[in-house]
Amino acid sequence: MRTFDTVVIGGGPAGLAAATAAHENGAKTLLIEREARLGGILKQCIHDGFGLVRFGEKLSGPEYAERFIDAFCKADIPAMTLTFVTRIAPKENGGFHVTLVSRDGVETVEAKTLVLSTGCRERTAKQVSIHGTRPAGVFTAGTAQHLTNLLGELPTKRCVILGSGDIGLIMARRLTLEGAKVLGVYEAKPTPSGLTRNIHQCLHDYNIPLYLSHTVTRVFGDDRLTAVEIAEVDDKMQPLAGTEQILECDALILSVGLIPENELAESLGVEIDPKTKGPLCNGQLMTSVDGVFSCGNALHVNDLVDYVSESGECAGKNAALYVRKKRQEIPINAAKMLSYIVPQRLNLDADNHETVLYFRSRDILNGCTLKMRINGEEAFSKKYPFLRPPEMERLTVDFSKYPLDASSEIEFDIEVKANG
Numbered sequence: 001m002r003t004f005d006t007v008v009i010g011g012g013p014a015g016l017a018a019a020t021a022a023h024e025n026g027a028k029t030l031l032i033e034r035e036a037r038l039g040g041i042l043k044q045c046i047h048d049g050f051g052l053v054r055f056g057e058k059l060s061g062p063e064y065a066e067r068f069i070d071a072f073c074k075a076d077i078p079a080m081t082l083t084f085v086t087r088i089a090p091k092e093n094g095g096f097h098v099t100l101v102s103r104d105g106v107e108t109v110e111a112k113t114l115v116l117s118t119g120c121r122e123r124t125a126k127q128v129s130i131h132g133t134r135p136a137g138v139f140t141a142g143t144a145q146h147l148t149n150l151l152g153e154l155p156t157k158r159c160v161i162l163g164s165g166d167i168g169l170i171m172a173r174r175l176t177l178e179g180a181k182v183l184g185v186y187e188a189k190p191t192p193s194g195l196t197r198n199i200h201q202c203l204h205d206y207n208i209p210l211y212l213s214h215t216v217t218r219v220f221g222d223d224r225l226t227a228v229e230i231a232e233v234d235d236k237m238q239p240l241a242g243t244e245q246i247l248e249c250d251a252l253i254l255s256v257g258l259i260p261e262n263e264l265a266e267s268l269g270v271e272i273d274p275k276t277k278g279p280l281c282n283g284q285l286m287t288s289v290d291g292v293f294s295c296g297n298a299l300h301v302n303d304l305v306d307y308v309s310e311s312g313e314c315a316g317k318n319a320a321l322y323v324r325k326k327r328q329e330i331p332i333n334a335a336k337m338l339s340y341i342v343p344q345r346l347n348l349d350a351d352n353h354e355t356v357l358y359f360r361s362r363d364i365l366n367g368c369t370l371k372m373r374i375n376g377e378e379a380f381s382k383k384y385p386f387l388r389p390p391e392m393e394r395l396t397v398d399f400s401k402y403p404l405d406a407s408s409e410i411e412f413d414i415e416v417k418a419n420g
């Protein structure tokens with residue numbers, strides 16, 4: 001049986017960064033990817049806007065991925081593509097057996113530590129309950145992107161986009177550029193879900209209308225979609241009777257959210273945060289199971305790939321440096337004004353002098369202050385002119401400055417000026 005110090009599962013930007021960092025920190029590393037090529041979702045993201053934070057350049061997805069693939073290949077780290085991880089079983093005295101399926105058959109390898117960088121999956125029509133028939137022509141935005149950008153097949157000539165997530169906004173522009181008519185982007189919430197820059201660059205610049213507080217209630221068509229029914233919704237997102245209208249189209253593109261892909265993590269008993277739908281982790285990105293690390297979109301849905309790579313590097317490095325010992329962890333809680341904070345725990349036995357935290361606000365907030373309280377006492381604060389839920393925020397905190405012990409509780413909250 002082949003044995004490795006660190007096995008990284010998923011060869012997207014998170015996994016590439018994790019494998020390279022693990023190797024650089026002395027671990028004998030293996031990267032496993034189920035697709036034929038490394039790069040993950042970036043392979044199909046041919047628009048630019050990647051790498052602004054990390055490289056100060058506007059790269060396309062494949063260009064960004066190429067930089068990490070080059071570094072990975074230069075380090076000569078073994079990678080198995082067209083290989084799917086089907087099962088992970090903990091070994092009795094630490095470590096894991098990882099079962100792989102590839103063209104060569106089934107193999108089990110041994111790993112001391114694991115990095116889970118399996119990305120996320122898109123919500124489908126089933127998860128947003130749309131009534132009607134089941135015709136062809138209902139695609140997730142990522143599938144439409146795969147067909148258009150990788151296979152060169154235009155999936156629609158006239159479509160409606162449901163949901164204003166970034167992938168939907170990007171596909172509204174992409175399909176328009178390819179000659180399709182995008183009738184509009186319909187969003188059930190009163191505010192857009194995607195980044196402000198994408199609302200401007202993908203919709204406003206191409207005169208594609210955005211309808212807030214609207215949803216698709218029904219689809220029509222036998223073999224292929226022929227029309228959809230649109231309705232306005234109330235503040236509980238329930239369709240308002242009498243507002244229905246029928247739009248003729250041949251496709252409905254869904255951009256209704258992403259869910260971290262964590263089946264392998266769950267099979268290992270990794271605790272999942274109901275807010276992020278990713279593993280609960282500490283500042284070193286180790287999950288609740290010793291030796292199992294998580295990063296990228298499998299950990300929480302990131303809006304910028306730069307932070308995906310950053311979390312990959314953190315998980316890979318810490319997986320390589322992992323020494324099995326008892327952890328002393330205290331909670332990092334997100335109060336009600338935050339939709340979540342990652343990491344959710346702090347390991348008092350680890351080096352926490354440069355802990356990177358990622359968070360999102362629950363609502364659109366202007367003139368606000370992020371406050372960190374330790375046992376109810378304010379310990380740190382940072383002012384923000386505004387915070388918006390689609391835009392993830394990043395913060396570095398030196399926790400070594402604070403007198404923390406096993407009974408300490410850390411809480412982050414946001415205070416808004418009375419007239420803010």
Ligand SMILES: Cc1cc2nc3c(=O)[nH]c(=O)nc-3n(C[C@H](O)[C@H](O)[C@H](O)COP(=O)(O)OP(=O)(O)OC[C@H]3O[C@@H](n4cnc5c(N)ncnc54)[C@H](O)[C@@H]3O)c2cc1C
Nearest residue numbers: 010012013014034040041049085118119167296297304305
């Ligand atoms: C349409 C779209 C547009 C975007 N636009 C931007 C942008 O403009 N700017 C920006 O900065 N970011 C953008 N992003 C975000 C960025 O692409 C993602 O955050 C990033 O790709 C996530 O990286 P990841 O490695 O976590 O996951 P992924 O890229 O999804 O990689 C996960 C990999 O794991 C593999 N895998 C999963 N399960 C297994 C298994 N069991 N066995 C083996 N392999 C497995 C998958 O095949 C995949 O290759 C965009 C994302 C999308 C989808």
